[in-house]
Amino acid sequence: MDEILEILEELNLDADVSSCDTLVDDGILSSLDLVTIIAELSDRFDITIPAREIRNENFNSAAAMFEMVERLLDE
């Protein structure tokens, strides 16, 4: 979880990334941010994030990203 927060901190977002749960819905993340997040998550956790997982609900909060990563690690 700390690693995900670190990735989000680097993006200079206009929100408290540890609590915000509308990162995509409120337009806080740009598509460039999303590309960066996906690249970092893939690198750091050695996972492949398939296109079907790239939806708003999986990136709205640090917790949602964490859950998705856990799920992909289990697969």
Add this chain to the structure above:
Amino acid sequence: MKNILEYLEKTAPRFSDRAALCDEENGSLSFGEFLSLARAGGSELLRHGLYHEPVVVFMKKCPRTICAFFSVIYAGCYYIPVDIGMPQQRIQMILEKLRPRVILYDERSEALLRELGYEEQMFACGDLFAGSIDDALLAYVRSRALDIDPIYIVFTSGSTGMPKGVTACHRSVIDYAEALCPVIGADESSVFAMQVPLFVDACLKELLSVIRCGSEVWLMPQNLFMSPLAALEYLNRHKVNTLCWVASALTMISGFGAFEDVKPACIRTVCFGSEVFPVKQLRLWQEACPGARFINLYGPTECTGMSFWYEVDHEFDDHEPVPVGHPFDNTDYILLTDNDTEAAPGEAGEICIRGTCVTLGYYADPERTSASFTQNPLNKLLPEIIYRTGDLGYVNDRGELVFVSRKDNQIKNMGHRIELGEIEACADRLDGLESSCCLWDGARHKLILFYMGSADEKAVRSFMRSELPRHMLPNKILRLDAIPLMANAKIDRIALKKKYEESLKNGRNP
């Protein structure tokens, strides 16, 4: 033909009931509605005494905003698109530069404009279209209009921190429409999906196709790109057949393997541009859209949209650059060396553009205008203005122009033009910071800011966040005890870059 409104007036009666400007969320407008709203809005602005002056359109991406642009043109004025996504500081600079008497706003921009103290200039977009059409007044304005009158001002990044207002006139935009539409194959059966926001000149590709050719355009919500599969389903739902997207938006779809689940069903033309499109991604798109045409577009805002095109006609190796190709009809270029002589065959030179496409210059900025819009040094006999792009290029064996790099420190990030100098100028305004240098790590898509001074990294970060647009914020901010200098006391960017690369290898900060 001397006025771009003639396109709309010829096309709208032919396709009156057909959809022109489409939007899932905000509702669509037919050609007939588009024309009457634009004429009603133009009449309303004239009744308010506006004429030959800047009118700011501070509205969200939706069909009515486009009608507002055309209302402004009907009133014989020029529009300046401003978006809530721009940082407050930049919006303020633009408004101070323009000193507009009227700012058209909607529910999204209302609060910010009040906060900035523009109460008196605010004009609700709802009131714009409510009045009647004054045919006589519109006809009078048209009778006095010239093709060299400005239509719009689009602001781009400037190295001093003050954005530059590129101002284009009817003649340049008509020239662009005539050259562009045949190249991208726009006609009445074309259905576009607009990816770009309305505050960049890139949106002209779709808008000109609509008014000149009777094409249909779908305005895509910006956050649709966050879900590649949803974006592809959107294209299929609306039978979109033509895309003019920045390369990073196309990559967003292809790079995450979305084609494995959904294939675009109707695509016949894909135009990419504004930045380098990786060959690997191009190939994925080609496989997903067999039979489609793929066209690379290149050009600076200062020369009205795009100026060059190249249709992909053979397989490329992974690291082979896709050429910029050939200039549009009625556009020409020269490659100049540092001595203002023509580059030898195969030699790289600065790409300088000549033709009607060259815009009027930067608004209220004679100094920076004359630095980039200069006399053609090869023409000693008559006045002739060229635009110096600051881009380096060379001509390959096939006679095609190939882009090499920037001459200066301008970079492109997600299709946005960024002057690294603007980021540095911003950092340097902070107390406790002595000097700074910004680098672009193209491979990792990251902006790195190095600085010297007593301010801590957190303070620098939060200061810059309040001053700069999101796409200009450094991803990493690093304090150094000393910034390497060259013999002439300028910052040694190459040494700094080396330092940065080494630190990445060692996994620690320099």
